[in-house]
Amino acid sequence: MSTLITNIAELMTQDLEHRVLKDAAVVVEGERISWIGAAADAPAADDAVDVGGRAVLPGWVDSHTHLLFAGDRTAEFEARMAGESYAAGGIAVTMNATRATSDFDLTRLALGRVDEAVSQGTTYLETKTGYGLDVEHETRSARIASTVADQVTYLGAHLVPAGQDPEEYTSLVCGPMLDAVRPFVQWADVFCEEGAFTAEQSRRVLLACRDAGLGLRVHGNQLGEGPGVQLAVELGAASVDHVNYLATGDVDALAGTWTGWDAGTGSGSRGTVATCLPACDLSTRQPLAPARALLDAGVQLALASNCNPGTSYTSSMAFCVATAVLQMRLSVHEAVRAATYGGALALHKDTGNDADGERAVGSIAVGHRADLHVLNAPSATHLAYRPGMPLTYAVWRAGKQAR
Ligand SMILES: N=CN[C@@H](CCC(=O)O)C(=O)O
Ligand SMILES: [Zn+2]
Known part of the structure; x- marks a missing residue:
């Protein structure tokens, strides 16, 4: 037909x-x-x-979402609009609500969010675990995510749950939790930021996940200059996401990962995509990521929604594109490219037209x-x-x- x-x-x-x-x-x-x-x-x-x-x-290719959650964080958002800063600790509120929700309801909620995204033009999307934060609930999130999204990322390293020793929790993320989620996920991610995971803990998680055959992504440089970008570059991550606070060395390091890539033919070795999340930047009142400087330096860029209940409760890629043009100084063509081809590049889905169904998107x-x-x-x-x-x-x- x-x-x-x-x-x-x-x-x-x-x-x-x-x-x-x-x-x-x-x-x-x-x-x-x-x-x-x-x-x-x-x-x-x-x-x-x-x-x-x-x-x-x-x-749209939305390469960064967190759709497996229950509950609502309106109060936290209101406090932020009244002057509070965003802090990683809010993740625990969503963890509690998510754990208390049945499989049926969690699936229904996630499917509803995918429908919202598709009705606004999103045709390929990644989503993450990260609101279960124990073996049982991370595995459940990964399993449900694999039925609703095109690609799934393991984010057991989103927050150390209250009362747990950070090193012991990191060992759990690198060991039994990883083994349990492994059948359902293609990627691993870590929130490498003050209040979440240190550089050393993040490295442990990423190395264990890489050994288990997963591709890597990093939440980095969201709340301040930090080690996220350098770690992503060092370990060959497919993307580093947020990138609000970058030192010159971070931009150069990201650009350096693309020297083996021929953007004209889409061949050679892919580097680390910088994924900007403008809806999140606005909702957390962080400075918008320096997308213009990244592009000018030769970094491949993605735009994604980061749809989640804490920092970016929207799946509107059109809103991200409009913000990138109006506020981040991208051309319309550059912004649309970052929200389509750039997302595909970040998910390693930019090439492929084989009969076996491995088809490029974006x-x-x-x-x-x-x-x-x-x-x-x-x-x-x-x-x-x-x-x-x-x-x-x-x-x-x-x-x-x-x-
Ligand atoms: N930064 C880490 N994780 C999410 C926020 C999660 C939350 O606050 O619930 C993000 O990408 O912004
Ligand atoms: Zn995120």
Whole structure:
């Protein structure tokens, strides 16, 4: 079954050539893109959809979310808006509410959040554990996460639960907890920050997880300059996320990880993606991450929602893109790229068009997964020009119309 999607005013492919086509069309065959080009040259297909002169982008790739949680932290948010600072300790409030919730309800809540994201144009997403924080509840979160998200990250090292010795808890995270979650996860992450895990504890966790075959990610440099970025670079993490407080050496170190990468062909060894989380920065009143400086230095960038109940209770990638343009000085093309291709790069899903289903996401090219986001606007510029407006008109996810 093939579908011709035509009358596209602007097709922002985010492919390796950064092509933006006018008056374009796309053919979707099964779950893959089989053709793109000028609408006038489009081949026949079984079915046709006229999108009426609207813009089409790749679906958002949200490479950083925390969707496995119950409860609410409105009071903490109100206190923050009244002048309190964000501190890692709030995670314990969500841990208690999450532990007290049944499997059925936790699944229902997570599925509802995925639906919210997809209805706003997200077609591929990662989510993390991190609100269970004992073997039973981390394993449950990982298992449920593996049924609702495309990729799952183990974040047992989110906070040391009250009353536990930090070194003993770190050993649990590196040992029995890791063994229990391992069947359900592809990545491991650690909150390397004051009030969470020290550099040494973080290194232990990351090394144990790397030995277990997991890819690495780091929450780093969110609340102050710290060791997160350097640790991520040293251990070859796929991404370091937050990156609000960076020393010059941090930017240079991140840029250095991309010297073996050919951005023109998407080949060579991938480095460490800097993932900026602007919705979180606003909600915690932290300085926005220096996305412009990172890009200018040659660092590959992702934008993600960081949807979670403490620091960023939104899955709106459009909001992140608008903020990146309006406040972080990215162009619309750069911001959309970071929220699509950049997320795919951070999740190692930027390449692949094999028959076995390993298909690239985050860019529109022949053989890639058919993840398309049709805007109710003639160009992607409207994402920043009309911030906060409901611009998602239609969504295809793996070739199926999801909205
Ligand atoms: N920084 C660490 N973890 C989350 C916040 C978790 C919470 O406060 O519940 C984040 O990415 O911002
Ligand atoms: Zn996070």
